[in-house]
Amino acid sequence: MSGKGMPTIYDIAREAGVSITTVSNILNNKGRFKPETVARVLEAVERLRYRPNFAARSLAARRTYTVALSALLTPESFDPLNLQYFGAIAQVVSRSGFNFLLHISHDRESFERFASTGICEGWLLMMIRRQDERVSLLKDLGVPFVSIGRPDEVEGIDVVDTDFEQTARLALEHLLALGHRRIAYLAEPLEFGYSAIRLRAYRALLREYGLEENADLVAETDGTEAGTVRALEALWSKGEPITAIITHDIPALTVLQTLKSWGLRVPEDVSVVGCSDSPLAALADPPLTTINLHVDRIAEAAAEALARRLQEPEAPPVYTLIPARLVVRGSTGPCR
Amino acid sequence: MSGKGMPTIYDIAREAGVSITTVSNILNNKGRFKPETVARVLEAVERLRYRPNFAARSLAARRTYTVALSALLTPESFDPLNLQYFGAIAQVVSRSGFNFLLHISHDRESFERFASTGICEGWLLMMIRRQDERVSLLKDLGVPFVSIGRPDEVEGIDVVDTDFEQTARLALEHLLALGHRRIAYLAEPLEFGYSAIRLRAYRALLREYGLEENADLVAETDGTEAGTVRALEALWSKGEPITAIITHDIPALTVLQTLKSWGLRVPEDVSVVGCSDSPLAALADPPLTTINLHVDRIAEAAAEALARRLQEPEAPPVYTLIPARLVVRGSTGPCR
DNA sequence: GCGCTTTTGTAAAGCGCTTTATCAAACCGC
DNA sequence: GCGGTTTGATAAAGCGCTTTACAAAAGCGC
Numbered sequence: 001m002s003g004k005g006m007p008t009i010y011d012i013a014r015e016a017g018v019s020i021t022t023v024s025n026i027l028n029n030k031g032r033f034k035p036e037t038v039a040r041v042l043e044a045v046e047r048l049r050y051r052p053n054f055a056a057r058s059l060a061a062r063r064t065y066t067v068a069l070s071a072l073l074t075p076e077s078f079d080p081l082n083l084q085y086f087g088a089i090a091q092v093v094s095r096s097g098f099n100f101l102l103h104i105s106h107d108r109e110s111f112e113r114f115a116s117t118g119i120c121e122g123w124l125l126m127m128i129r130r131q132d133e134r135v136s137l138l139k140d141l142g143v144p145f146v147s148i149g150r151p152d153e154v155e156g157i158d159v160v161d162t163d164f165e166q167t168a169r170l171a172l173e174h175l176l177a178l179g180h181r182r183i184a185y186l187a188e189p190l191e192f193g194y195s196a197i198r199l200r201a202y203r204a205l206l207r208e209y210g211l212e213e214n215a216d217l218v219a220e221t222d223g224t225e226a227g228t229v230r231a232l233e234a235l236w237s238k239g240e241p242i243t244a245i246i247t248h249d250i251p252a253l254t255v256l257q258t259l260k261s262w263g264l265r266v267p268e269d270v271s272v273v274g275c276s277d278s279p280l281a282a283l284a285d286p287p288l289t290t291i292n293l294h295v296d297r298i299a300e301a302a303a304e305a306l307a308r309r310l311q312e313p314e315a316p317p318v319y320t321l322i323p324a325r326l327v328v329r330g331s332t333g334p335c336r
Numbered sequence: 337m338s339g340k341g342m343p344t345i346y347d348i349a350r351e352a353g354v355s356i357t358t359v360s361n362i363l364n365n366k367g368r369f370k371p372e373t374v375a376r377v378l379e380a381v382e383r384l385r386y387r388p389n390f391a392a393r394s395l396a397a398r399r400t401y402t403v404a405l406s407a408l409l410t411p412e413s414f415d416p417l418n419l420q421y422f423g424a425i426a427q428v429v430s431r432s433g434f435n436f437l438l439h440i441s442h443d444r445e446s447f448e449r450f451a452s453t454g455i456c457e458g459w460l461l462m463m464i465r466r467q468d469e470r471v472s473l474l475k476d477l478g479v480p481f482v483s484i485g486r487p488d489e490v491e492g493i494d495v496v497d498t499d500f501e502q503t504a505r506l507a508l509e510h511l512l513a514l515g516h517r518r519i520a521y522l523a524e525p526l527e528f529g530y531s532a533i534r535l536r537a538y539r540a541l542l543r544e545y546g547l548e549e550n551a552d553l554v555a556e557t558d559g560t561e562a563g564t565v566r567a568l569e570a571l572w573s574k575g576e577p578i579t580a581i582i583t584h585d586i587p588a589l590t591v592l593q594t595l596k597s598w599g600l601r602v603p604e605d606v607s608v609v610g611c612s613d614s615p616l617a618a619l620a621d622p623p624l625t626t627i628n629l630h631v632d633r634i635a636e637a638a639a640e641a642l643a644r645r646l647q648e649p650e651a652p653p654v655y656t657l658i659p660a661r662l663v664v665r666g667s668t669g670p671c672r
Numbered sequence: 673g674c675g676c677t678t679t680t681g682t683a684a685a686g687c688g689c690t691t692t693a694t695c696a697a698a699c700c701g702c
Numbered sequence: 703g704c705g706g707t708t709t710g711a712t713a714a715a716g717c718g719c720t721t722t723a724c725a726a727a728a729g730c731g732c
Binding site: 051053055058059066078082083084090094099100101102106113114116117279280 | 387389390391392394395400402404409410411413414415416418419420422423426427430435436437438439440441442446449450452453454455589593615616619621
């Protein structure tokens with residue numbers, strides 16, 4: 001050890017009586033070596049508490065063995081479901097031997113700055129917008145990535161997402177089976193891709209079931225509590241009374257509160273179905289009937305897709321839709 | 337540009353008709369240069385879309401300009417308050433010009449692996465345990481860090497934390513002012529440092545106010561819903577009836593539900609105070625009276641402490657306690 | 673014990689930057 | 703127009719690894 005600083009590969013080589021090439025190869029399991037040589041090297045590594053220098057290694061090998069998950073965090077995005085995604089993805093990526101990190105950006109600039117360092121060989125993108133700047137940036141940079149969620153333009157990129165056509169079906173058929181016919185849909189801001197996709201799926205299903213599609217039955221919240229209340233008022237202000245409502249989990253909480261404040265009981269007067277089985281859903285009063293997205297399976301599929309892309313940059317892009325599962329709790333009941 | 341791959345500093349130098357030293361210096365604002373030279377270099381950078389190679393740069397400069405926040409994510413830690421921390425810290429660190437990333441670990445190994453890459457010059461640690469392995473590891477590695485929260489052993493490390501003595505006072509004095517005297521404390525698992533600290537503060541205050549300290553008034557939950565219910569049952573099973581209860585926000589939600597299921601009304605029969613103003617607190621029914629921790633100020637103080645430590649590795653450690661603020665909502669009322 | 677392959681190892685180049693001398697030219701006072 | 707300083711630039715070394723090309727030693731069939 002050169003006195004100060006961390007030990008280098010030279011220190012290990014000297015200590016073990018071999019060349020640095022041998023140390024490097026042994027540490028990266030390349031080539032074959034006498035068990036005895038391997039033992040000597042490993043012992044020296046242990047004794048000097050040697051850690052390969054990341055910068056040097058990635059400069060020489062042009063590999064970093066680290067991937068990142070990119071999340072957009074705004075004051076509104078407090079859904080603990082996001083924490084589930086973080087945890088699930090962290091776990092599955094770490095298991096694969098890659099370093100995993102989460103990058104949180106508020107603006108394009110901080111994402112761009114970090115993405116172009118090249119620290120990460122690959123990216124997982126979540127909270128995808130319809131025109132997501134991260135997608136175009138990464139494409140430009142030539143950095144492999146997988147989109148968890150669908151931007152408008154999905155051509156040529158790997159996508160993993162919930163099968164929203166199916167989630168819409170689960171929610172709607174559950175309500176239909178309970179006898180509901182006047183089923184409203186309260187959409188999240190349509191700038192989020194999934195919101196538009198879901199709305200489309202809902203409409204297609206209404207048509208399929210021969211329920212006249214009615215603009216009265218659709219409203220959009222801007223994502224704030226106030227916006228949700230306004231949307232709900234709009235829904236209630238016209239047409240025949242609504243007996244059931246499908247919405248996202250977070251607005252659903254507000255819906256539950258608001259309905260209660262209007263003197264309406266859930267599920268006796270109105271049934272409410274959420275869409276993502278956020279940890280909050282079970283805590284709501286009444287506990288929310290919702291759709292479980294299988295976060296673990298999404299995480300796994302995304303990690304797998306990224307691993308594949310990293311190995312075979314030219315492989316054809318995959319488009320994976322993960323099926324969901326209805327979780328019946330206390331917020332839905334028969335139509336009276 | 338050498339045909340394939342990204343442009344290097346040599347390409348820029350050639351393009352601008354200067355040496356690579358000049359390019360490097362200009363890009364790092366070192367030394368003085370003719371405005372004209374600067375313009376030529378910048379123009380070449382722009383034209384070739386040059387980005388310095390992170391690995392090469394940090395190898396040569398022994399700096400990475402990136403810091404990380406370390407979080408421990410378990411299935412139970414779904415408090416969206418964590419997201420607030422993430423967002424607030426990400427924002428303040430990014431503003432300082434450093435790359436920011438979040439590292440999520442499930443086990444010691446993945447933390448150790450990533451921490452010893454040296455990608456991060458400095459760390460912010462949150463969700464601190466009493467004996468936190470990350471603290472000893474980073475100390476061993478000689479990597480600068482700031483602990484958000486207090487491990488048992490705080491000697492020689494930078495700490496930023498909530499002033500729990502004060503939060504206990506805020507909660508207790510609020511309840512005392514409402515006339516409550518039988519005030520229970522439902523602690524989170526004492527393996528979390530803050531939980532023990534808070535309990536101690538609560539006890540000290542009871543003494544200060546001449547309320548006999550009574551073991552009947554303290555219970556501990558293991559963090560699960562079932563554990564909270566058990567703890568609550570224990571509290572209710574002995575002694576005179578309790579009129580108010582102080583606990584953490586997440587257990588408070590369970591407390592609210594459980595009390596309701598027992599036919600007790602909040603706040604008419606029992607007042608409940610939370611401890612961290614989680615985004616969930618406002619959503620609870622009734623909305624939870626709680627203590628706002630000033631996440632932004634914690635984030636700022638922590639980032640500041642880390643920046644200082646990075647600049648002056650030998651500076652004396654700081655110990656910063658951030659005061660909190662009572663948020664009165666609907667879960668507390670006068671003692672009847 | 674000769675050619676052949678396989679095994680085990682090495683020296684040296686180079687990844688793309690920053691940094692440390694150095695130095696030529698321009699400027700300055702006198 | 704001569705020392706001395708400032709300005710604006712450069713060449714070369716080196717950060718700590720991986721990789722390529724090459725070589726000595728060992729094993730093997732006959």
